[in-house]
Amino acid sequence: MATRSITPFQAFLMVLLIVFWGSSFVVVKQVIGDGLSPIAVATFRFLVAGALFLAALGLKKHFSPDYRLGVEGKDLLTLIILALTGVTFFFIIQYTGIQLAGASIAAILVCLLSPIIITVVSSRLFSERLAKWQIVGIVIAVAGTLAVVSADLMNLQGNMQFLVGTLILLSTPVMWAAYSLIGQKIMKKYDAFLVVSYISLIGGVCLVPFSLAENSFLQILTLGTNEWLAILYLAFTCSLLGYFIWFYVLQKAGSAASSFLFAEPLVTVMFAIAFINETLSLSVMVGGVLIFIGVYLVTTKKSPQKT
Numbered sequence: 001m002a003t004r005s006i007t008p009f010q011a012f013l014m015v016l017l018i019v020f021w022g023s024s025f026v027v028v029k030q031v032i033g034d035g036l037s038p039i040a041v042a043t044f045r046f047l048v049a050g051a052l053f054l055a056a057l058g059l060k061k062h063f064s065p066d067y068r069l070g071v072e073g074k075d076l077l078t079l080i081i082l083a084l085t086g087v088t089f090f091f092i093i094q095y096t097g098i099q100l101a102g103a104s105i106a107a108i109l110v111c112l113l114s115p116i117i118i119t120v121v122s123s124r125l126f127s128e129r130l131a132k133w134q135i136v137g138i139v140i141a142v143a144g145t146l147a148v149v150s151a152d153l154m155n156l157q158g159n160m161q162f163l164v165g166t167l168i169l170l171s172t173p174v175m176w177a178a179y180s181l182i183g184q185k186i187m188k189k190y191d192a193f194l195v196v197s198y199i200s201l202i203g204g205v206c207l208v209p210f211s212l213a214e215n216s217f218l219q220i221l222t223l224g225t226n227e228w229l230a231i232l233y234l235a236f237t238c239s240l241l242g243y244f245i246w247f248y249v250l251q252k253a254g255s256a257a258s259s260f261l262f263a264e265p266l267v268t269v270m271f272a273i274a275f276i277n278e279t280l281s282l283s284v285m286v287g288g289v290l291i292f293i294g295v296y297l298v299t300t301k302k303s304p305q306k307t
Contacts, residue, residue, distance in 0.1 A: 006253040014260040017245045022267025024238045025103035031230040038095030040216035046204030048235035053197035086179035087203020100165025107268035112291045113173035141294025147287030
């Protein structure tokens with residue numbers, strides 16, 4: 001996608017978006033601390049989000065009768081795979097990782113490692129050679145990841161919960177890369193908002209059996225005001241409104257919008273420190289900076305120099 005200049009209004013929307021998405025890690029950590037399980041939070045969020053997406057599609061169809069709501073039968077399997085990798089399994093793992101390791105660690109690993117994995121896998125799939133600076137970036141990012149994962153091992157007492165949480169979270173960038181690469185073709189075939197709507201709905205439905213298995217589904221009948229506000233924030237602000245902003249700005253400004261996403265972990269860290277009293281060790285901060293530098297090198301497209 002070509003890069004175009006981004007207007008002040010579009011920049012404002014992107015700042016708003018990274019505040020929504022960055023704060024979501026902290027909201028999840030807080031609501032889990034209030035007693036909901038990671039699976040319950042994910043289930044309730046995407047069931048509500050799925051309903052909101054359906055309502056939005058209904059409005060689109062009402063005001064634009066030619067808007068296509070259906071998909072071809074051969075694409076249903078792809079949608080299910082995307083729903084499982086991008087919603088069901090992804091958020092079960094991510095929210096469990098948030099519970100065990102914290103919101104900041106989750107944001108650093110999920111948001112910053114995904115672009116690197118996508119770049120590496122894409123280069124292999126399309127037989128493209130990585131540039132020298134990209135290879136250096138990968139090495140730096142790996143070093144940063146090791147620093148984050150080993151952060152608590154430097155403590156003589158050790159924290160097995162933290163270690164398990166970070167190891168669990170390392171699978172989420174892989175899943176997101178799979179989701180992104182598999183979804184590229186179908187996103188070009190249909191309206192992207194329509195695809196995300198179906199993925200959210202299918203992913204939410206697929207979460208229900210997991211919630212039933214752990215006997216947390218009926219908690220939806222006993223949620224308090226704070227829990228409902230958190231679920232609605234995640235469903236409406238982070239899912240429905242968030243994706244609407246993302247696709248709108250991406251359509252208008254092209255790939256220039258993507259650069260804003262690298263600030264998302266910083267937003268999470270600030271919210272985590274301010275609202276849930278998370279603290280970051282020096283090794284985590286150094287690791288986060290190294291991963292950021294690695295992402296910058298891997299995703300930067302340099303023009304060949306003239307000779």
